[in-house]
Amino acid sequence: MRGLRYQSFLLYIQRICPRRINPDQGMLLIAVMIGLTLSPAMGADADHGAELAKRWCASCHVVSSDQKQASADVPPFAALAQRSDFSAEKLAFFLLEPHPKMPNYPLSRNEAGDIAAYIGSLRK
Ligand code: HEC
Numbered sequence: 001m002r003g004l005r006y007q008s009f010l011l012y013i014q015r016i017c018p019r020r021i022n023p024d025q026g027m028l029l030i031a032v033m034i035g036l037t038l039s040p041a042m043g044a045d046a047d048h049g050a051e052l053a054k055r056w057c058a059s060c061h062v063v064s065s066d067q068k069q070a071s072a073d074v075p076p077f078a079a080l081a082q083r084s085d086f087s088a089e090k091l092a093f094f095l096l097e098p099h100p101k102m103p104n105y106p107l108s109r110n111e112a113g114d115i116a117a118y119i120g121s122l123r124k
Pocket residue numbers: 053056057058059060061073074075080091094095101102103105115
């Protein structure tokens with residue numbers, strides 16, 4: 001059944017794509033498409049994330065090493081990045097979910113990915 005679906009997917013791709021695609025390339029294409037759909041952190045822009053973090057998160061979190069003040073009891077971004085289970089993908093998804101102790105930001109998937117990439121860049 002799955003094989004059949006894949007066959008028809010390949011036929012479909014071969015119809016829309018002028019170049020011939022062999023089954024291995026087809027698999028790669030599927031993997032890339034799934035990656036693009038699932039991972040908001042892909043192709044993320046950490047510099048833009050830094051700007052967003054300074055604008056929206058710095059009132060509570062220490063978002064960069066040159067920031068002196070923020071709320072107590074709120075984890076600095078550098079500390080989040082050091083966690084052993086840190087992953088930019090997970091963080092991006094976390095930012096898209098409503099979070100009880102944090103105000104809800106209307107972050108787009110790209111913005112969430114950028115902020116996650118920025119926090120990831122603080123990891124040493
Ligand atoms: C109004 C204050 C406030 C603002 C603004 C705020 N946060 Fe938070 N944030 C918190 C608090 C408080 C916690 C700790 C929550 C807890 O312990 O459950 C937290 C925790 C987190 C965590 C860690 C969650 C975990 O797994 O422990 C992340 C990631 C995070 N914030 C990201 C952000 C980002 C990104 C922004 C900006 C878009 C932001 N926060 C803006 C108050 C804030």
